[in-house]
Amino acid sequence: MxxxxxxxxxxxxxxxxxxxxxxxxxxxxxxxxxxxxSNWQTIKRALQLVVEDSDTANPNDISYVFSGYAPLSIRLVQHAIRSGWRPIEEILKLLPGPHSEYKRGGFTSIPSYDTLPGSLNSWEKPADGRRSLVLVVFVGGVTFAEISALRFLSSQEGMAHDLIVGTTKIINGQTLIETFVERLG
Known part of the structure; x- marks a missing residue:
């Protein structure tokens, strides 16, 4: 259409x-x-945004929260935590806007999380059992469902990070559309 x-x-x-x-x-x-x-089909396939076989009895993927759909925002957080931006750099180029990582010591342009001295790959917890903090910021707003998906991600077994969400607004379909509506008269 x-x-x-x-x-x-x-x-x-x-x-x-x-x-x-x-x-x-x-x-x-x-x-x-x-x-x-549109690059949507490429992005959807590469980041596995639609999961056909979501196990509702024993969920192990964030798509569980959305009945088979993994929100792009949460999938990007998941990739950033697991392995940084480098493995999905080509996909990130298909999305609007710049991307960068912030690590102790400042911003970096694309280096992966695993290139930092003493950093852990993937979901491994440090030997002392502590979990590092990851601040996830949504400028413009986040839905309760996205927060729920981040909670689910943080609660996964072996997750080495606690996620803290910062946002400018909690949004839903109604409040999102209201930001685009311009009343005439």
Whole structure:
């Protein structure tokens, strides 16, 4: 369905006062013209965002929280914790915006977590059993479901990190759309 047809249908259904809203959604990248090439299929496959065989009796993946879908935000946190950005660097280039890691001592451009002296690979806990803290910040907002997925991730056996969530806002579908709505008149 093209954006012109979809936009026309939305305007006919909800009124022409939402023409500015459609414009805001398009500027934010949430509405794209059909002729623009999408990298979504590549990203979805590479990061395993849709998990067909989710074991509900013995869940072991964050997709459990979303009934078979792993949110991109949480999958990125999972990759960052496990192995840093290097293994998924090509996928990150398909996403909008820059990416970097912050480690003790400052920002780095792409080096993997495992290149730091004394760092642990993957989910291994230090010998003394302590868990390191990882601050996950959502600028613009996070959903309760994403927080739930991070809690699930943090509670997995062998996880060497406690996750702390910082956000500018807790959002849901209604509050997300409200940020794009421009009332005329």
């Amino acid at each position: 093209s954006i012109v047809f979809l936009g026309r249908e939305l305007l006919h259904s909800y009124g022409f006062e939402h023409i500015a809203t459609l414009n805001h959604l398009e500027k934010a990248g949430l509405f794209k013209r059909q002729d623009s090439k």
